[in-house]
Amino acid sequence: KLSGTTTIIVLGASGDLAKKKTYPALFGLYRNGFLPEGTSIIGYSRTKLNSTEFHARITGHMKILNDEIKNQLSEFLKLCTYVSGQYDKDEDYQKLDKAVEKAESLNIHEERNRVFYMALPPSVFVPVAKGLKKNVYSKKGINRLIVEKPFGMDLESSRELGRALAPLWKEEETYRIDHYLGKEMVKNLLIIRFANVFFGAIWNRQSIANVQITFKEKIGTEGRGGYFDEFGIIRDVMQNHLLQILSIFAMERPLSLSAEDVRDEKVRVLRCIPPVKLEDSILGQYTRSEDDDSKIGYLEDKTVPSGSTCPTFAACTLWVNNERWEGVPFILKCGKALNEQKTEIRVQFQDVPGNVFKDAPRNELVIRVQPNEAVYMKMTNKLPGLSMDTVISELDLSYNRRFSDLKIPDAYEALILDVLKGDHSNFVRDDELDAAWKIFTPLLHKIDNEKIAPQPYAYGTRGPPGIEEFVSKYGFKRPTQE
Numbered sequence: 001k002l003s004g005t006t007t008i009i010v011l012g013a014s015g016d017l018a019k020k021k022t023y024p025a026l027f028g029l030y031r032n033g034f035l036p037e038g039t040s041i042i043g044y045s046r047t048k049l050n051s052t053e054f055h056a057r058i059t060g061h062m063k064i065l066n067d068e069i070k071n072q073l074s075e076f077l078k079l080c081t082y083v084s085g086q087y088d089k090d091e092d093y094q095k096l097d098k099a100v101e102k103a104e105s106l107n108i109h110e111e112r113n114r115v116f117y118m119a120l121p122p123s124v125f126v127p128v129a130k131g132l133k134k135n136v137y138s139k140k141g142i143n144r145l146i147v148e149k150p151f152g153m154d155l156e157s158s159r160e161l162g163r164a165l166a167p168l169w170k171e172e173e174t175y176r177i178d179h180y181l182g183k184e185m186v187k188n189l190l191i192i193r194f195a196n197v198f199f200g201a202i203w204n205r206q207s208i209a210n211v212q213i214t215f216k217e218k219i220g221t222e223g224r225g226g227y228f229d230e231f232g233i234i235r236d237v238m239q240n241h242l243l244q245i246l247s248i249f250a251m252e253r254p255l256s257l258s259a260e261d262v263r264d265e266k267v268r269v270l271r272c273i274p275p276v277k278l279e280d281s282i283l284g285q286y287t288r289s290e291d292d293d294s295k296i297g298y299l300e301d302k303t304v305p306s307g308s309t310c311p312t313f314a315a316c317t318l319w320v321n322n323e324r325w326e327g328v329p330f331i332l333k334c335g336k337a338l339n340e341q342k343t344e345i346r347v348q349f350q351d352v353p354g355n356v357f358k359d360a361p362r363n364e365l366v367i368r369v370q371p372n373e374a375v376y377m378k379m380t381n382k383l384p385g386l387s388m389d390t391v392i393s394e395l396d397l398s399y400n401r402r403f404s405d406l407k408i409p410d411a412y413e414a415l416i417l418d419v420l421k422g423d424h425s426n427f428v429r430d431d432e433l434d435a436a437w438k439i440f441t442p443l444l445h446k447i448d449n450e451k452i453a454p455q456p457y458a459y460g461t462r463g464p465p466g467i468e469e470f471v472s473k474y475g476f477k478r479p480t481q482e
C-alpha cells in the first residue's frame with residue numbers, strides 16, 4: 001500500500017475518458033474511503049478552464065442520487081484542482097510540478113508518491129511520458145504511470161511504442177489498463193475455474209465442444225467515427241477485451257495468485273494460439289436501421305471517411321494448440337449497432353455419449369459479464385410429472401438475486417485501487433501485449449491492405465446474415481427441444 005502523501009495526476013483531464021470514467025471512478029473510491037488520506041487530484045490538459053468550469057466538466061457523469069452524495073461530491077471537488085498546459089513544453093510541466101509540490105506541502109509526510117493517469121490520445125503518449133519523467137517525476141517516493149489503449153496499431157507499432165516508453169518508465173512502474181480486467185465477472189473467472197472441483201474436471205477438449213465469447217453493443221459509433229475508423233472493431237474490442245477473457249478462460253492453473261505467476265500463464269496460453277486466418281473470420285459493417293429508419297448507417301456518419309471498409313462487427317475463430325484445447329474452436333464475436341447490449345462467455349459441452357433419452361441437448365455454461373452479472377448452467381432435467389420427458393432447465397446464479405445487497409464495483413474503480421496498492425495482476429504486461437498483437441496482426445494487415453469488404457447488416461440486428469452459419473460451421477448446436 002502507498003504510505004506517505006499521494007497525488008493523482010490526470011493527464012487529458014478535460015477529455016472524454018477522464019470525464020466519463022476516471023473522475024467518476026476516483027469519486028467512487030473517495031466515497032468508499034479507498035483513497036489514501038491526504039490524496040490530491042490534479043487535472044492537466046490543454047484547454048484553459050477555471051476551477052468552476054473544470055468542476056462542472058468532471059461532475060457531468062457522476063450519479064448524484066441523494067443529498068449525502070451531493071455533500072460528498074462537494075468535499076471531493078475540494079481535492080480536485082486543474083492546471084492547463086501543452087503536452088510538449090517543459091515549462092508547462094514545470095508549472096504542473098509546482099502545483100503537485102504545493103499540494104504535497106499541505107501534508108507532513110516525507111514520502112511523496114505520484115500516480116500519473118494518461119487519459120490521452122495515443123499520438124501524445126510518448127511526449128507526455130517524456131515530459132512527466134523529466135519534469136514531474138517524484139524523487140521522494142513511488143511513481144506509477146497508467147496508460148490506456150490503443151497500444152499501437154499492430155505488432156510493430158506496439159513494439160515501437162514500447163521501445164520509446166521503456167527507457168523512461170520501468171515495467172514495474174507501468175500499468176496498462178484493459179478495463180475488462182477490472183470487471184467483476186472477468187475477475188471471477190479465476191475463482192470459478194480454480195476454486196471449484198467440478199469445473200476443473202471438465203475444462204478441456206474432452207468435455208467442451210466450443211466456446212463463444214461475445215460482446216454486443218446497441219449503439220453505433222455516434223460521434224466517435226473518426227477515432228473508430230482508424231482502428232475498427234478488432235483493435236477496439238477483440239484484440240484486447242475479448243482476448244483477455246479468452247486467456248484467463250484457457251490458461252493453466254497459475255503457481256500462485258501473484259501478478260507475475262498469473263501473467264506468466266496468460267502469456268503461455270496466448271503463445272499457443274496461431275495467427276487468426278481470414279477464412280476463420282467474418283466481418284460486418286452496419287447500415288441504416290430497417291424498421292423505422294431512425295438510425296443512420298456507419299458510412300452516413302459524418303465523422304466516417306466516405307467509402308470506408310472498416311468493420312464494425314467481427315467474428316473470428318481462434319485455436320489454442322495445446323494438450324488441453326486442441327480442436328476446440330474459440331469463437332470471438334463483437335459488434336456495434338446490434339440488437340442488444342451484452343457481454344458473455346458461452347461454453348457448449350459435447351453431446352451426451354450413448355444417450356438413452358429421446359432428447360439430451362448439449363449442456364451449456366454461460367458466464368454473463370454484463371449487464372446483470374450471472375453464471376448459469378443449461379442442463380437437461382426431468383419434466384415434473386408422470387412421464388420421463390425431459391426439459392432444458394437452468395442452474396442459475398443471478399447476482400441480482402443472490403447478492404442483491406452487494407454493490408458491484410465499477411471496473412475503473414477496481415483498477416485504480418489496484419494501482420494504489422501496487423498490484424499488477426489485472427494489468428497487461430509487455431510480453432502479453434506482444435503475444436496478443438502476434439495473433440491479430442497478419443489478419444489486420446490483410447484487412448487493411450486488401451480493403452476486405454465487410455458484409456452489411458442493418459442497425460439493431462444480430463449482425464451480418466452469415467453469422468448463424470458461421471458459428472454452426474464450428475460445431476455450435478443451438479439447443480432446441482422437440
Ligand code: BG6
Pocket residue numbers: 179217236237
Ligand atoms: C472500449 C471501446 O474499450 O470499450 C469502446 O473503445 C467500447 O468502443 C467499450 O464501447 C465497452 O466498454 P464497456 O465497459 O461499456 O463494455
